[in-house]
Amino acid sequence: MSNESGAVSYPKSGENIGRGIKLMHNAQAYSFSFDKVFEHSASQEHVFIEISQLVQSALDGYKVCIFAYGQTGSGKTYTMMGNPELDDQKGMIPRSLEQIFQASQALNSQGWKYKIQASMLEIYNETLRDLLAMNRMAAQDGTSSKCSIKHDDSGNIQVSNLMVVDVTSISQFSLLLRQAARRRSVGRTHMNEESRRSHCVYTLRIFGVNEGTAQQVHGVLNLIDLAGSQCLNKSRATGERLKETEAINTSLSSLNAVILSIARKEKHVPFRNSMLTSLLEPCLGGDSKTLMILNLSPEVSSTGESLCSLRVAARVNSCEIGIPRRETQLGSKDGGAEQDGGAAEETSWTPGTFSQSRRRHGSRCSSSSCLVWVMRPAGLLLSLVYLDETIGLTLDCVSPQRAELDLVHT
Numbered sequence: 001m002s003n004e005s006g007a008v009s010y011p012k013s014g015e016n017i018g019r020g021i022k023l024m025h026n027a028q029a030y031s032f033s034f035d036k037v038f039e040h041s042a043s044q045e046h047v048f049i050e051i052s053q054l055v056q057s058a059l060d061g062y063k064v065c066i067f068a069y070g071q072t073g074s075g076k077t078y079t080m081m082g083n084p085e086l087d088d089q090k091g092m093i094p095r096s097l098e099q100i101f102q103a104s105q106a107l108n109s110q111g112w113k114y115k116i117q118a119s120m121l122e123i124y125n126e127t128l129r130d131l132l133a134m135n136r137m138a139a140q141d142g143t144s145s146k147c148s149i150k151h152d153d154s155g156n157i158q159v160s161n162l163m164v165v166d167v168t169s170i171s172q173f174s175l176l177l178r179q180a181a182r183r184r185s186v187g188r189t190h191m192n193e194e195s196r197r198s199h200c201v202y203t204l205r206i207f208g209v210n211e212g213t214a215q216q217v218h219g220v221l222n223l224i225d226l227a228g229s230q231c232l233n234k235s236r237a238t239g240e241r242l243k244e245t246e247a248i249n250t251s252l253s254s255l256n257a258v259i260l261s262i263a264r265k266e267k268h269v270p271f272r273n274s275m276l277t278s279l280l281e282p283c284l285g286g287d288s289k290t291l292m293i294l295n296l297s298p299e300v301s302s303t304g305e306s307l308c309s310l311r312v313a314a315r316v317n318s319c320e321i322g323i324p325r326r327e328t329q330l331g332s333k334d335g336g337a338e339q340d341g342g343a344a345e346e347t348s349w350t351p352g353t354f355s356q357s358r359r360r361h362g363s364r365c366s367s368s369s370c371l372v373w374v375m376r377p378a379g380l381l382l383s384l385v386y387l388d389e390t391i392g393l394t395l396d397c398v399s400p401q402r403a404e405l406d407l408v409h410t
């Protein structure tokens with residue numbers, strides 16, 4: 001099967017995308033470079049162009065994980081979910097599902113039939129909550145089975161008691177998304193009117209079988225909207241909000257410890273220190289294709305947090321994980337299926353239309369990748385100022401406050 005080129009065509013990337021970013025913090029400049037850096041003026045469509053190939057590869061039988069990371073209020077939920085009802089504001093999750101449906105339908109003519117299943121859960125205060133279960137309240141108050149993470153004999157991770165729904169249309173999926181959004185733990189904080197107080201994991205399992213060749217593929221697409229990091233003294237949180245903020249920061253610290261440990265190629269990676277890292281283990285420690293989207297706030301008061309986030313993203317960018325493995329089986333005439341070895345095909349993916357393959361020379365490992373999207377600053381008008389031809393674009397503010405982020409087009 002070869003649908004890697006994609007059944008859907010996309011417009012070319014715009015000029016509001018580069019690869020470098022410079023941050024001024026305490027009068028010091030910090031430079032970073034990533035797979036892509038999007039200015040605030042980039043659209044949801046621009047960002048999706050860069051991840052569409054990766055989404056496509058879930059249909060080809062790969063495990064794919066895309067997660068949004070950043071401080072509270074920086075635009076993670078906007079990026080991942082956006083407004084699914086409005087075409088130009090739809091985020092990565094509704095766009096991914098649309099692409100998967102359209103591409104799978106286009107492959108029908110080549111004999112492929114697909115079954116797609118969805119599950120949606122949140123990690124709230126270190127507890128797993130099923131966002132689709134009918135008896136969710138019963139599970140929360142302990143009168144029915146709670147979700148928990150189980151490791152099977154082959155080291156695979158399963159979530160027990162999680163509702164898995166067969167998805168047959170885009171409208172049905174939109175309904176599930178609305179249901180999950182209503183049930184997700186949301187609270188008002190000093191930093192964000194509608195702050196998501198949990199990490200949310202949307203999973204699509206994709207089973208394909210070719211009626212002509214009996215080949216089978218099994219891909220997984222995990223789309224994750226992490227809760228935002230937040231300085232406790234800035235958050236001014238008390239009571240429940242404080243407890244949530246502490247739980248969010250603790251689990252994000254565990255994620256950072258895992259990323260640091262992988263980047264340093266340490267033998268022991270502390271995946272089991274939190275629910276979040278246990279769930280992410282197959283993505284960060286295994287054979288999936290993983291992408292982090294870092295959301296940044298351009299406000300001067302956020303430069304400290306932005307620097308921390310950029311450092312985490314730079315580390316993620318340098319992590320070498322396993323070889324992406326395509327899950328395929330060769331069916332036999334009598335209807336049985338033989339493994340074709342889950343052939344570990346070294347098909348490192350290339351984000352979007354023009355960046356380089358990220359496979360390291362001389363290494364059999366592929367690396368995780370990172371895109372950065374800078375949010376539009378509330379109440380600040382931005383203008384673009386050209387410094388010189390080689391440096392490219394610098395963001396400058398038409399306001400007394402100077403924007404501290406330079407987006408360097410390279």
Ligand SMILES: Nc1ncnc2c1ncn2[C@@H]1O[C@H](COP(=O)(O)OP(=O)(O)OP(=O)(O)O)[C@@H](O)[C@H]1O
Pocket residue numbers: 040070071072073074075076077078079192194195196197226227228229295375376
């Ligand atoms: N690129 C963008 N264009 C327009 N509005 C945006 C953009 N990014 C974020 N916003 C708006 O900014 C606000 C905060 O964004 P959002 O809730 O997505 O942040 P978050 O990082 O998910 O926050 P939290 O971690 O607290 O849940 C929302 O009202 C959102 O609609």
